[in-house]
Amino acid sequence: MPSGKLDTEPTPKGSYWVTRNTTDGVLANTVEIWVARPERMRFDDGDVMWMGSLSKIDEESAWYDEWTLARCLKECRVLPDTDREVIRVGA
Numbered sequence: 001m002p003s004g005k006l007d008t009e010p011t012p013k014g015s016y017w018v019t020r021n022t023t024d025g026v027l028a029n030t031v032e033i034w035v036a037r038p039e040r041m042r043f044d045d046g047d048v049m050w051m052g053s054l055s056k057i058d059e060e061s062a063w064y065d066e067w068t069l070a071r072c073l074k075e076c077r078v079l080p081d082t083d084r085e086v087i088r089v090g091a
Helices: 069-076
Strands: 016-019 030-034 039-042 048-051 063-068 087-089
Touching: 030 069, 063 069, 069 087
Parallel strands: none
Antiparallel strands: 016 030, 016 087, 030 063, 039 048
């Protein structure tokens, strides 16, 4: 999962998904890029995190990279406005 580095990988080939998390009631100022559709997890404290499918955890690594909002707008031309959206980009 996130390593603290932003914008480190090239844009994925084919389809990919874009999400945003909420921590302590605040929408993240970064997005996460996924090469397999993630699942939304809401925790008891209200935080929301997107995670790779637990049923596919051994088959593939779904998480790809963490991007700044600026890079997301530049690369995707869309941006999740809430932690409820998962946006598919590409073919």
